[in-house]
Amino acid sequence: MKTPLLALIAGAVLISSAVPASAATSDADRAFVAMVSQGGMFEVQAGQLAALRGSNPNIRDQGTEEEHDHMLVGDNLTRAAATAGIPFATTPNAMFKQKFAALAALNGTAFDNAFVAVMKDIHAKDGAAFAKEAASGTNPALRKFAATTHPIVLRHIGGLNAMPRE
DSSP states (O other): OHHHHHHHHHHHHHHHHHSOGGGOOOHHHHHHHHHHHHHHHHHHHHHHHHHHHOSSHHHHHHHHHHHHHHHHHHHHHHHHHHHHTOOOOSSOOHHHHHHHHHHHTOOHHHHHHHHHHHHHHHHHHHHHHHHHHHHHOSSHHHHHHHHHHHHHHHHHHHHHHTSOOO
16 A cells, blocks of 8 residues: 555656756746736836826827837736746736826826836836846746847837936
8 A cells, every 4th residue: 555655656756856947936036027017007007197198299109108018018928927827916006006196196297207207217127127037037938028028128218218308
């Protein structure tokens, strides 16, 4: 009776050790997914708001671009996270709800300036996170996602930095 049980345990150990280490996920991978999913959801919502409310056409255009690109990025993140076995929240956390409420309370150039400021801050943090994950993430799907998305974040940073100051 003990022999079949030992054989079953030995087989399970062999099977689990046969899983490639590259398919593993780390705490850093999970933190990356949590961080960029929250930022991405905010960027979609803020982009929608800017497309409607921006007093400057450049702000409205940037808002449209943010909404469009981050919806696609969100879809790609969903696929990569699923491949990595990492669930994540699909609604904004309290911090991002508060950031959105503060932005939504503004109008005119105050809105435009706040939109650019908050988006620069988020993109700077996300850009660093994407670069780090692309270079040292433990999961191949997440590394690939980060590497292909990082240029989008850099493009957004360039657009935000080109906004006229009012």
